[in-house]
Amino acid sequence: MHKFISLISGSSGNATFISDGRTNLLIDCGMSGAKLKESLHAIDVMPENIDALLITHEHIDHTKGAGVISRRYNIPIYATLGTYSHMNAGNIADDNIKIIKSNTYFELGSIGITPFSIPHDASEPVGFTFSIDKDTYALATDIGKMDESILNSISGCKCVLLESNHDVEMLRYGSYPFPLKQRILGDFGHLSNDVAARTALALVERGTEHIMLGHLSQENNRPEIAMLESYNLLSRSGVNIGNDVTLQVADRYKPTIFKSE
Template identity: 40%
Template sequence: MAKACQLFSGSKGNSIYISSACGKFLVDAGVSAKRLDEKLRSIGVEPDELDGIFVTHEHTDHIGGLRVFSAKHNLPVFAHKDVAEKIKASGSIKDGVPLYKIDENMEIGGAEIVPFVNSHDSVACVGYRFNMNGRSIAVCTDTGYVTDDAREKLKGTDMVYLESNHEVTMLENGFYPYQLKQRILSAKGHLSNFACGEFAKELVQNGTTRLVLAHLSKENNNPDVARQATLCALSEAGFEQNKDFRLSVSDEECFERPIVL
């Protein structure tokens, strides 16, 4: 059995809790330590019980609470070598907090953690797949397109948190400055609803049964639009909801119980 819960999602902060009998992990700590403490305890998890924090990249909405939270609970932090160097140089982690560079598969307490490359405008950006107790859960957000590494590493994953950041027409016709629009639409930006739906078809074809749409833009998307885009893509491919897959959308802040696999 494995559990997962998106604690926070979006430009205001991101954090995902993933656990099994093998261990308890946090992917990103993008809100304050206080809010992370409160949210973890609301789902029955004591922060001190965590086995580590896995950082995807160094943007504030993913590490905003990292410095205080990791030190407060004496938690090891894992990140791509370039990201590790960046957060250390910027003071985003306190001296004495264990910081490990992860560039290949590693094992903690029987859980295998598989990093994969994403494409984003950061010093580096990775997603993670957690293989635990015969189940697998992955986080694939903050990427302008689905990389070959992600396609390969995510085959057969039971559950995937998949970025569905924006609806292209909403972004193009929205109030964002031109340069910001181009940044989001670029190969180092964020995954659109359409691109999310296309990759969702590949995931379900290769065995994924649970999809959670994540990192939605509040200004250039909405949950119903994102959900419908992925549902349409999967329906066109011949897949049936609640038979071949289950689909949900992450809220900015979660008030639901963890998903159990």
């Protein structure tokens, strides 16, 4: 049975679990080792059974517990050279440092993986697509600008965890300092709700069946606002939500399982 589960998702921390029952992968670990153990137990997974940890980029909301869990459970870390060089993982066993290249396919156990480049203010950041049997899954967050290359990378995936970080008006009139607002709104920042909605529509038109909106800002978004933006655009475009596609929002603090049935 395939599992694609957001363990936590948001500006405060991110981690995702994917498994085909034979190979168990963790993508990012933006939480403490204790919180990860709690999150995995909630989905009946033991941390000792994680086969590998993949890192999208070095920011702390994606790497906070990476070094700890690698050492504690002897888990190899897969990251681009730029990401690994800039993340603060502490002392990791040489055998557990695995450098990957963007746009270069590799396999871990029974799961095929393709990292794809994303525009974000980090060193060599990537998203991932995963191939399990005949199905494909995608993790696409921390993206400053949705371009055709990224859209092509995730098109046709059965399930996509898609960034819907902020409501533009909430961000513009919120309390963040101006330089931070400009960073988030820039081409190396984060996807807004409206861009996420347009991306969701493009994905549905290309065959995606399940979309989970994730990496929501705690200050500049609300789950209901992100959901409504995508829901309204899809509905206006003739998409039957619940039939043509399932749409949900990843919880900030607890596991959210893709509605795939």
